[in-house]
Amino acid sequence: MVVNTISDQDVEEMFELARAVALEAGQVIRENFYKDKVVDTKMSAADLVTETDQAIEKMVHTKILAKFPDHKFIGEESTHETHKHELTDDPTWIIDPIDGTTNFVNHIPEVCFSLGIMVNKQTVIGIVYAPIKEELYTAKLGQGSYLNGEKLQASKIKELKQAVILFEGGASRDEQILQDKLKNVHSLFTNARGVRSYGSGALSICNVAAGRGQAFFEYGLHIWDFTAGNLIASEAGAVVTDPSGAELNPLRRRVLVGCSAEVAQSLSKVLTHLDMGWD
Amino acid sequence: MVVNTISDQDVEEMFELARAVALEAGQVIRENFYKDKVVDTKMSAADLVTETDQAIEKMVHTKILAKFPDHKFIGEESTHETHKHELTDDPTWIIDPIDGTTNFVNHIPEVCFSLGIMVNKQTVIGIVYAPIKEELYTAKLGQGSYLNGEKLQASKIKELKQAVILFEGGASRDEQILQDKLKNVHSLFTNARGVRSYGSGALSICNVAAGRGQAFFEYGLHIWDFTAGNLIASEAGAVVTDPSGAELNPLRRRVLVGCSAEVAQSLSKVLTHLDMGWD
Numbered sequence: 417m418v419v420n421t422i423s424d425q426d427v428e429e430m431f432e433l434a435r436a437v438a439l440e441a442g443q444v445i446r447e448n449f450y451k452d453k454v455v456d457t458k459m460s461a462a463d464l465v466t467e468t469d470q471a472i473e474k475m476v477h478t479k480i481l482a483k484f485p486d487h488k489f490i491g492e493e494s495t496h497e498t499h500k501h502e503l504t505d506d507p508t509w510i511i512d513p514i515d516g517t518t519n520f521v522n523h524i525p526e527v528c529f530s531l532g533i534m535v536n537k538q539t540v541i542g543i544v545y546a547p548i549k550e551e552l553y554t555a556k557l558g559q560g561s562y563l564n565g566e567k568l569q570a571s572k573i574k575e576l577k578q579a580v581i582l583f584e585g586g587a588s589r590d591e592q593i594l595q596d597k598l599k600n601v602h603s604l605f606t607n608a609r610g611v612r613s614y615g616s617g618a619l620s621i622c623n624v625a626a627g628r629g630q631a632f633f634e635y636g637l638h639i640w641d642f643t644a645g646n647l648i649a650s651e652a653g654a655v656v657t658d659p660s661g662a663e664l665n666p667l668r669r670r671v672l673v674g675c676s677a678e679v680a681q682s683l684s685k686v687l688t689h690l691d692m693g694w695d
Numbered sequence: 696m697v698v699n700t701i702s703d704q705d706v707e708e709m710f711e712l713a714r715a716v717a718l719e720a721g722q723v724i725r726e727n728f729y730k731d732k733v734v735d736t737k738m739s740a741a742d743l744v745t746e747t748d749q750a751i752e753k754m755v756h757t758k759i760l761a762k763f764p765d766h767k768f769i770g771e772e773s774t775h776e777t778h779k780h781e782l783t784d785d786p787t788w789i790i791d792p793i794d795g796t797t798n799f800v801n802h803i804p805e806v807c808f809s810l811g812i813m814v815n816k817q818t819v820i821g822i823v824y825a826p827i828k829e830e831l832y833t834a835k836l837g838q839g840s841y842l843n844g845e846k847l848q849a850s851k852i853k854e855l856k857q858a859v860i861l862f863e864g865g866a867s868r869d870e871q872i873l874q875d876k877l878k879n880v881h882s883l884f885t886n887a888r889g890v891r892s893y894g895s896g897a898l899s900i901c902n903v904a905a906g907r908g909q910a911f912f913e914y915g916l917h918i919w920d921f922t923a924g925n926l927i928a929s930e931a932g933a934v935v936t937d938p939s940g941a942e943l944n945p946l947r948r949r950v951l952v953g954c955s956a957e958v959a960q961s962l963s964k965v966l967t968h969l970d971m972g973w974d
Contacts (some may be wrong), residue, residue: 478927522850522859573801579801601877605864606866610894612803615891628802629801
């Protein structure tokens with residue numbers, strides 16, 4: 417096995433490109449936000465993709481390969497068709513061109529570009545950019561996370577009954593999955609202070625990082641939805657795990673982010689843990 | 696019965712005061728948003744009130760009576776204790792000092808001051824101000840509604856399956872009420888494009904007015920949660936009714952706001968209609 421060594425200089429160079437493509441992606445999102453969209457459905461009527469998703473991913477792909485021709489790439493749109501999601505130790509750029517595509521189609525501002533970079537299967541850079549809200553979240557491993565340059569700190573609440581939980585229903589309309597997810601919503605209403613749902617997993621994780629709510633979980637999302645956000649959250653002091661409490665597997669399509677270990681553990685205990693397959 | 700006559704000049708004078716107290720209330724919210732709060736619970740652990748709610752309502756009450764000593768007043772905090780909510784034909788200022796108190800306590804930005812003015816039981820002015828988001832929504836009857844001075848237009852979507860629905864769980868933790876509300880969430884997942892929940896009824900109605908989502912409904916909210924928002928929404932072309940499809944009764948603690956008559960009717964048909972009592 418070849419272990420990739422990575423210098424601070426390497427991280428800075430990747431970060432600068434990542435930040436530049438995020439801002440460019442944001443500009444494309446902004447230009448198209450109020451236009452009517454040509455919409456394609458992927459898995460269900462709730463799983464949408466637009467021309468803008470595809471155009472952004474192509475642009476980002478091209479720019480990354482021009483500077484780092486041997487880097488790997490996992491993107492929502494380009495890898496969707498082939499269903500190949502191979503995660504190696506190589507530097508890998510993991511991209512969701514538009515997280516919150518339904519919001520994008522319906523003119524709801526919680527829309528973002530998400531980009532995480534993994535090396536040796538560890539996330540070293542995370543950037544989430546929500547251009548309509550003008551929120552740029554950035555993180556480098558071990559160096560804290562920031563919103564528009566301001567350092568982030570997750571909430572210090574420890575009790576679930578004081579916590580507001582960020583929830584996403586996801587795109588599946590399978591009846592058994594819906595029933596299990598509604599069981600979880602019921603559990604949130606009876607055990608936590610409140611439930612919020614914004615339609616973007618990446619931005620919801622960033623909200624937990626920013627202290628706007630105490631936890632987020634989702635069953636059925638993908639590696640490109642949470643890789644960047646998870647680093648932004650953990651660098652803000654939050655705890656990122658598999659919903660069962662086990663170590664997160666980035667290909668396992670589920671995540672729990674708690675502002676504190678106590679909230680994460682209490683939430684894990686009251687949830688029904690769905691198995692949504694693997695990326 | 697005395698019918699109150701009201702001139703354009705009267706409306707302008709009330710609007711100027713309403714706008715001024717909204718901005719002042721917003722300043723108080725902003726100053727207290729990041730402080731830790733002394734929290735009291737009203738009906739359940741999810742129904743919170745803070746010193747800031749009470750301070751704002753007292754300030755607004757004083758300023759209104761100084762200028763309009765014979766006007767009536769219905770406010771969340773001041774009328775809560777006596778449980779008197781008498782709605783007459785007199786000019787009546789209907790106030791929620793902080794809509795989204797749980798958000799306020801948990802540092803989540805969807806927090807607003809809401810002020811509607813009714814004359815002859817018809818809403819003539821609506822103002823919703825979200826100071827952390829810097830969003831000021833204003834409406835005068837027959838004159839359109841505005842967000843930070845920009846004219847609002849609700850979405851023109853007609854099909855429920857293309858609609859994103861804004862939902863609030865509300866503060867009740869009664870098991871039968873929760874079960875009926877979860878039935879409605881299930882119905883949204885199977886009939887609509889998506890479900891969002893922001894923790895503020897007033898702001899959710901304003902979102903529908905602004906074309907950010909196609910409908911909002913809630914069972915168990917109060918007259919001060921929706922009076923201002925309803926005018927802002929209807930002046931933006933949205934349809935405001937009782938969730939059953941009947942004419943709204945402002946004291947009946949339930950509302951449905953649809954971007955179009957078609958979305959409102961389709962949504963009404965797939966909901967379980969809860970009876971949550973009267974204000």
